[in-house]
Amino acid sequence: MRNALVSAALAALLALIADVRHSAAQFAPFFFPPTPQTLAPATAPPADKTERIRTAPHRSTKPHRKREIVRSPPNQRKVAEKDGYKRVSDLVNFPKFFPGLGIIFVKPDTLPLGPFLCFDRRDRLVATVYMVPNKDIDDHKSLEGAGSAAPIDHVSLYFNAGHPGVDVPHYHVVLWHVTKKQEARVAK
DSSP states (O other), X not given: OHHHHHHHHHHHHXXXXXXXXXXXXXXXHHHSOOOOOOOOOSSOOOGGGXXXXXXXXXXXXXXXXXXXXXXXXXXXXXXXXXXXXXXXXXXXXXXXXXXXXXXXEEOGGGTTTOOEEEEOTTSOEEEEEEEEEHHXXXXXXXXXXXXXXXXXXXXXXXXXXXXXXXXXXXXXXXXXXXXXXXXXXXXX
């Protein structure tokens, strides 16, 4: 009885690990060459030039393959520059990278309100900032700024006594497009 039980257990284990397909299916790679695979380059090209080709899986032996080209999203900083945004550090005496906000761009004709676009060191949009002068708040002035197409994770609001570019006391309204944890990308 014990030998029969051990034999059955071994047979079941062998069935689990053995390839039990029909023998013709096991030799299919010799008759039908495998589909070529596209390998990624060893070093990635710039983000705005990356392109991948995906091939849909198929079960038939027809040489028909569906191809879909997937392009990386455009470089957001370059898009902003084409749209008339200038680096704040090129307009006024301001650091190129400001800890806490990153690399800041603005359209000069939208000052002082903005929007100011903040990018990390890899040109990813992390925040949109509006600088609302205290006088405008005290005067109960209605303000309208350009919207943002990027999703907003959370909002920060804080006072600033003034700095180059916006010398008057004002509030920063920061629309964060990244999580609180990802804010660290522009912390240093």
